[in-house]
Amino acid sequence: MTEQEDVTFNRRKFLQLTGALGVSVAAGGVLAACSTAGSSAAPAASAAAPAASAGAPVVSAAASAAVAAATGTFNWMTWSDHWIQTQLDKIAKDVNISTAISELAGNAEGYAKLKEVKGQLDKISGDAMWVPNAYAKDGLIEPFDINSLKVSSQLYSFAREFPYWKTDAGYLAYPFGWSPIMIYYDPAKVSGNPTDWQVLLDPKYKSRIVIENQPEEIVAYMARAAGFDKPYDLTDDQLATVKTYLEKLKPNVLRFAQQATDSVKAMVTGEAWLITGNIGNEDRVKDGGGPVIKGYVPSEGTVGWHDGEMIVKEGANKALIIPFLEQSQQAELIAENFLVNGRPLFNEKAYTLLVNQGKKDQADRYLYGKAGDVLPHVVLKGPGTSTAKSIQLFNEVFGA
DSSP states (O other): OOOOGGGGOOHHHHHHHHHHTTTOETTTEEEOOOOOOOOOOOOOOOOOOOOOOOOOOOOHHHHHHHTEEEEEEEEEOOOOGGHHHHHHHHHHHHHHHEEEEEEEHHHHHHHHHHHHHHOOOOOEETTTTTTTIIIIITOOOBBOOOOGGGGGGGEEEEEEOOOGETTEEESSEEEEEEEOOEEOOOOTOOOOOSSGGGGOOOGGGGGGGGSOOHHHHHHHHHHHHHHHOOOOOSSHHHHHHHHHHHHGGGGGGGEEEHHHHHHHHHHHHHHSSSEEOOTTTHHHHHHOOOOOOOOETTTTOEEEEEEEEBBBBTTTTTGGGGHHHHHHHHHHHHHHHHHHSSSBBHHHHHHHHHHTHHHHHHEEEHHTTTTHGGGGSSSSSOOOHHHHHHHHHHHHHHHO
C-alpha cells in the first residue's frame, strides 16, 4: 500500500494554488491560466577565484557593522537544504538576527502562500523563472542592489548577471544553488542500466519510487518523458497524453517527499529503489549508510533550476534580510552547506575553500562552477501557460 493519500493535493489546496496563479475553477475545469512562461539559458561561468585559506566560519568586521542597527527575528520560507541550524545559531549569537523558518515544498505552493500571507513572510526562496514571472510580476518582492552586498563579490560573476533577474530597480534574488533534475536508482534492485524517464513507468517498480511533492514539476517530468520540449506550456492534447503517463506512474509512487532530504532517506533505508533529485545524491545516500546508487540525466531531456533568496516587499522585518545575507552567504558557510547537502552552488570563493580542504574531486564531480555549461541545455523551472492545468491534472490523477 502506498502513502500517496497523505501528501496529495486536496481540493482546498488545489483551489489555493490555482487561485494564486490567477485562474478560475469551475465544474468543467480551469477556465484561464497565467500567461507567462519560458526558460532562459544561463550566461557562461567565470574562471576560478584567487585562493583563500580554509577555516572556521568567519564574520567580517564590515558585515558585523552592517547589522549593528538591525536585529531581531524574520520569517523565511525555504527548502531544508538552504540552511544549517548550527550556522543559524551562530549568526543569532554573533549579530542577534534570528530566523523563523517555514517549510517550502514547491514553487507554486510558495507563491500561493506568499500571496496569502504577504507581510507575514520576510524572505522566500524561489527558482529561476518563478522569480520574474510570478513573484516580481505580481509585485510581491523587492529588488535590491546585489553589488552593494560585500559578500556578493564571492559569487561567480555570471550569477550576478542573469538577465531575467535584472531590473531597473535592482536584482530580484540573491543566487544560491542550481542543478538539473536527474533520476537515481539502486543498480542492485533496478535492472538494465536505464537512461530515460520511462523506467519510472515500469510496473515492476510498483511502490518503489519517491518523488518530491511538486505537482507542476511531476507533470513536467512526464511531459519530458512524452517528448514535449515545453513542459510548462502544454496544449490540451499534450496534457491528455501526459495524463496517460501519470496514470502509469501512480502505482509506482511509494510516496511524495516534502524535501530532497526525504528522498535521500528513502534510498538509504531501501524503501525506494528510484528517486528524482539533484546532482550529488549518490554521495548523500552513501554517506547516510545506504547502497551505492547511480544517477543520470534522462535522455529525453530534463528540467533544471537555479534558485535564490527574495526579499518580500511587504515583509514586516525585511530590513533584516540584507544584513542576514551578508552573514549567511559567506564562503565558509556555503562550503559547509555544499558538503552537507550536495548540489553545486554559486559562491566561487567557497569552491576555492573546498579545493583547499581536499574536496576538489567532489566539487568537480558535482559540476561546481559549470552552471553556464549545463543550464542552457535544460528547461528552467517557471510558471507557464499550462501551469494551473498541470496542477489540476496532478490532482485528478493523484488527489482524492
